[in-house]
Amino acid sequence: MLSTECDLPGKVAIVTGGSRGLGKTMAIGLANAGAHIVVCDVVDVKKTVSLLQSLGRESIGLKVDVTKPTDIAMMVKKTVEKFHTIDILVNNAGIVKSAPAESMIEDDWKKILAVNLTGEFLCAQAVGNQMIKQKQGRIINIASVAGILGSAQSAAYSASKAGIILLTKTLAVEWGKYGINVNAICPGIFLTDMTDSYIKDPGFVQMVKTRIPLGRYAHPEELMGAVVFLASNASTYVTGHTLVVDGGWTAGL
Ligand SMILES: NC(=O)c1ccc[n+]([C@@H]2O[C@H](COP(=O)([O-])OP(=O)(O)OC[C@H]3O[C@@H](n4cnc5c(N)ncnc54)[C@H](O)[C@@H]3O)[C@@H](O)[C@H]2O)c1
Numbered sequence: 001m002l003s004t005e006c007d008l009p010g011k012v013a014i015v016t017g018g019s020r021g022l023g024k025t026m027a028i029g030l031a032n033a034g035a036h037i038v039v040c041d042v043v044d045v046k047k048t049v050s051l052l053q054s055l056g057r058e059s060i061g062l063k064v065d066v067t068k069p070t071d072i073a074m075m076v077k078k079t080v081e082k083f084h085t086i087d088i089l090v091n092n093a094g095i096v097k098s099a100p101a102e103s104m105i106e107d108d109w110k111k112i113l114a115v116n117l118t119g120e121f122l123c124a125q126a127v128g129n130q131m132i133k134q135k136q137g138r139i140i141n142i143a144s145v146a147g148i149l150g151s152a153q154s155a156a157y158s159a160s161k162a163g164i165i166l167l168t169k170t171l172a173v174e175w176g177k178y179g180i181n182v183n184a185i186c187p188g189i190f191l192t193d194m195t196d197s198y199i200k201d202p203g204f205v206q207m208v209k210t211r212i213p214l215g216r217y218a219h220p221e222e223l224m225g226a227v228v229f230l231a232s233n234a235s236t237y238v239t240g241h242t243l244v245v246d247g248g249w250t251a252g253l
Contacts, residue, residue, distance in 0.1 A: 005234040009034040012083040013231065014075065016066050016123055017093030019045045021192035022142065022220050026090055029224030030231060031057040035088065038079045040064035042093075058083075066093045066119030072126045085134060088231045089127040091120040092142040094160075096194055098153040109156045116160035117167070124171055128180065136179040140230045141168045143184045145246045161186075165242050172240030181239040183230045188246025189217040213248030 013030045017023040018039035027037045027048060036058040039045040045061035052059035062078055064071040079086050094116045097108050120141050131137025146154055147161025168184040175182060189195055189208060198204045199217065209215055226245050229235050244250055 006228050006232045007034050008088075008228070008232055011035040011087040011231070012038070012079065012085050013088035013090060014038045014040060014079055014086060014123075014127065015090040015092055016040045016064065016119075018090075019043050019048055021194060022187065022190060022223055023090070023092040024048050024051075025220035026092065026223060026227040027052060028055070029221075029228050030088065030090070031055045031059070032224075033228045033232065035231070036083060038062060038075070038083075040066075040075055040093075066123055067114045069122055069126075072122050075123075076126045076130055080130060086127050086130050086137065088138045088140070089123060089131075090140045090142070090227060090231075091123050091164075093119055094142065094194075096157050098157075099155075100153055101155040104155060112156035113160050113163075116157070117163040120164055121167055124167070124182070128171070128175060131180045132175070132178045137181075138231050139168075139171065139180065139182040140227055141182070141184045143168070143186045143242065145186050145188050145244065145250050148186060148242075148244070148250050168242065169240045176239055181230075181235065183235070183238060183240070184242045185223070185226050185230070186242055186244045186246065186250075187218070187223060188212065188244075188249045190220050190223065191217055192220060211249060212246070213251065216247065218245070218247060 013035045015023050015027045018027050019041040031052045037052050039048050039061045042065045049059045049061040064075045141164050143164040144161040146158045147165050171182040226243050
């Protein structure tokens with residue numbers, strides 16, 4: 001029963017920041033469930049597109065900077081031209097830069113907010129307008145546990161991710177009447193290029209062992225189930241929710 005509910009035969013998904021890391025892995029998860037994928041990124045996405053095609057799905061790659069409204073408009077136009085629908089948006093593109101709040105450079109603050117928060121809003125707005133016409137759609141915003149708990153040197157990143165959680169709830173409230181479900185995922189620590197430098201820090205590794213109940217960080221594949229669930233018929237009555245995938249990190253004091 002559940003495997004049928006989680007199938008996505010012929011659905012069309014856009015994944016931003018899909019060239020590598022969690023975006024690429026979530027794209028593979030959606031493709032394994034049957035979806036065709038539009039991979040968007042500021043960097044080259046050919047390898048990810050080829051991989052998805054090798055899974056037997058249709059896939060195209062687009063060069064899209066989520067801070068640029070013209071790129072986003074092109075993303076929607078090309079997807080609809082090719083597939084005639086957008087069923088799923090995974091708003092995943094994101095950046096991080098650590099700095100103490102007292103000396104954070106204003107340009108870094110602006111850039112992080114522009115990509116992580118404004119970028120997710122602009123993509124949701126452009127795709128949302130298409131989904132409103134269709135009277136159906138799933139938007140999955142990638143936030144972070146850093147949007148739930150405070151952490152040092154993370155003012156801009158944490159503010160952007162907390163913003164995504166409330167943006168998600170607001171869009172769910174506004175767009176439920178159009179049949180659009182909007183949810184967020186808060187990953188804990190997953191092994192990607194983004195977290196590579198943290199994981200080399202012995203103090204961080206010790207923190208992971210002591211603070212995270214499962215005692216380890218996660219592999220990107222461990223996010224596939226959450227995104228497929230929120231994209232599929234297994235979650236038709238779930239909207240405005242924040243699904244935390246963090247090994248229990250935020251469950252305790
Ligand atoms: N890895 C983790 O542990 C973790 C934890 C919590 C949240 N997240 C979030 O998950 C998402 C993916 O993280 P990741 O670990 O795969 O990072 P990553 O750095 O490996 O991948 C991020 C991708 O986003 C792309 N990107 C950056 N700026 C962009 C822009 N302006 N327009 C389009 N694409 C852009 C990059 O080119 C890259 O392909 C991010 O939103 C991140 O904040 C990651």
